[in-house]
Amino acid sequence: MLKRPARKITLDEVVEGLKSDNLITQMDCERIAKSLKLARFHPLVSVGKMAFKHPTEAKVTLDTEWLTQWYAGKIGIPYIDIDPLKLDIGEITKLLPKAFIKRIAVLPVQVTPTKVVFATAEPFDRDWLLDTSTSVKRDIEVVLGNPDKITRYIEEFFEVRSAMNQVGEGENDFGDQIALDKMVGSDKGEFKADDGNVAKIVDWVFQFASTERATDIHLEPREGQAQMRFRIDGNLRVVYKFDAKVFIPVLSRLKIIADLKVDEKRRPQDGRIKRQVGDKLMEMRISTIPTHYGEKMVIRIFDTNITSKSFEELGLSPDDIKGWESLVARSFGLILVTGPTGSGKTTTLQTSLSFIASPDINICTVEDPIEIVNEQLAQMQVNPEISLSFGNAIRAFLRQDPDVIMVGEIRDQDTAEMAIQASLTGHLVLSTLHTNSALASITRLIDLKVEPHLLSASLIGLMAQRLVRVLCPHCKEKAPPNMDLWKALIGPYNVPTPQFVYHAKGCRECRNTGYYGRIIVYELVRVTNELRELIRPGITLQEIENLMRGKYLPIRLNGVQKVLQGKTSIEEVVTIVI
Incomplete structure (x- = not known):
């Protein structure tokens, strides 16, 4: 790499460079010059805070990340978009002491046996190179990174590493119950030692998960170590690997704040955590199970904004929104939402209950x-230890003057019969089933020994759904459809082949996945008199589907609609639905 004089990037050269590239105007330059408060920031951050729009690309804002990439190209050095999910945080924080890293203000972003890549915000200041190369005993490559991210991650990652080092100084290991007992204090479960450091690690886990939009945190023991994985937009990613000595105190603290038994490792346990993380309140459900290498913990993070979501945000079309709203506004009847675990059924039900909730309606849920x-x-929560089942909960609700009853899941004959009885006695009942299609819920309930004539009289609506990832609006691109995938998507239906569809590309907004967020693909069946007549003893699912063909939009075709609308990709729908 060319040797450059040691100096700092100046605001004047950034502004002049942008002006010469016709990215900002003379008036913009004057605005920057008048804003004295920007002087205390790095020049790229200062200009980024002005949030100028790109003169020719309407969707692009000249923020700090964009400016960093632009400046790297301007001076001819590599650029890196620092993504914490792609960094081996444990490896990069073991490389050099925090004090040294803070002094030279560079962040290791990649470590190999022969080379270390450092991200810097000052590419012309290379005075640190010689000492650093001697310390790491490897070749060094310098890349330009976002100044804000470098500062933030140096503090965040090395602070967590420091806490883990102090926690790991003890003698505890996965199977060492004595060490765990020493770490866990009184009957209230307070830590005697390392409390502050373990708390820092746990708080960082929550903060990291919140920032990365994780819906689940998996803490998993392995031989000699443990790993943490996040589920983001439906996919799991390894984000950190713990030393064995750190894992038990972290797991123990989580069990304490979830009000679980710390010393119980042989049985599965469930608990809840409510935590304020920044300006966001996180609601979490914790589940532990014993595995070969020790306890595994999964933390499900719930969207606390779920009650304020609209049906449009869930993925319903305008026509189906009207149809669904009319169903959930009914005063009696049974509505079922079906799909596999993790298909968003709870979100759909909670959004529906929030839609109809008002001071003059009594809504009870189990x-x-x-x-x-x-x-x-x-x-109400079911509790098998005191015989509080779904069915018994419905019996209790019927003495509570309810208008609407929501049953978490119909699993057995007793629950099914009580749900139908409630719907036939003037109550609206909403529940879920694990079936692959909306119409399959009919035969499923008949299999549970529900009388067909009672089911026919009570059922008013069915919805089957799946979650698919949404194409990133910042980078999705048009391309002709892959004909093999298109034929797999439409199946037996006659749908004209479009000239183009949208594909996932990947950008910094979506972490180069091509997707950002999820919506439902679904099939909505309103129970008509024609369908009621089909609900009879001995009817098969195939017969119902044949007789109902063309009377509703199957989930496959709803997926086709979302592909044609550019909301998701053919690949995503084929993978999830077909």
Whole structure:
């Protein structure tokens, strides 16, 4: 790399460079010059805070990340978009002491046996190179990174590493119960030692998960170590690897704040955590199970904004929104939402209950467990130890003057019969089933020994759904459809081949995945008199589907609609639905 004089990037050269590239105007330059408060920031950050729009690309804002990439190209050095999910945080924080890293203000972003890549915000200041190369005993490559990210991650990652080092100084290991007992204090479960450091690690886990939009945190023991994985937009990613000595105190603290038994490792346990993380309140459900290498913990993070979501945000079309709203506004009847675990059924039901909730309606729910606490509802959790089942909960609700009853899941004959009885006695009942299609819920309930004539009289609506990832609006691109995938998508239906569809590309907004967020693909069946007549003893699913063909939009075709609308990709729908 060319040797450059040691100096700092100046605001004047950044502004002049942008002006010469016709990215900002003379008036913009004057605005920057008048804003004295920007002088205390790095020049790229200062200009980024002005949030100028790109003169020819309407969707592009000249923020700090964009300016960093632009400046790297301007001076001819590599650029890196620092993504914490792609960094081996444990490896990069072991490389050099925090004090040294803070002094030279560079962040290791990649470590190999022969080379270390450092991200810097000052590419012309190379005075640190010689000492650093001697310390790491490897070749060094310098890349330009976002100044804000470098500062933030140096503090965040090395602070967590320091806490883990101090926690790991003890003698505890996965199987060392004595060490765990020493770490866990009184009967209240307070730590005697390392409390502050373990708390820092746990708080960082929550903060990291919140920042990365994780829906689940997996803490998993392995031989000699443990790993943490996040589920983001439906996919799991390894984000950190713990030393064995750190894993037990972290797991123990999580069990304490979830009000679980710390010393119980042989049985599965469930608990809840409510935590304020920054300006966001996180509601979490914790589940532990014993595995070969020790306890595994999964933390499900619930969207606390679920009660304020609209049906449009869920993915319903305008026509289906009207149809669904008319169903959930009915005063009696049974509505079922079906799909596999993790298909968004709870979100659909909670959004529906929030839509109809008002001071003049009494809504009672029985769940296993209660996932989202909603003060507008009377929520009950099943408890097999005291014989509080779904069916018994419905019996209790019927003496509580309910208008609407939500049953978390219909699993057995007793629950099915009680749900139908409630719907036939003037109550609206909403529940879920694990079936692959909307119409399959009919035969499923008949299999549970529900009388067909009672089911026919009570059922008013069915919805089957799946979650698909949404194409990133910042980078999705048009391309002709892959004909093999298109034929697999439309199946037996006659749908004209479009000239183009949208594909996932990947950009910094979506972490180069091509997707950002998820919506439902679904099939909505309103129970008509024609369908009621089909609900009879001995009817098969195939017969119902044949007779109902063309009377509703199958989930496959709803997926086709979302592909044609540019909301998701053919690959995503084929993978999830077909």
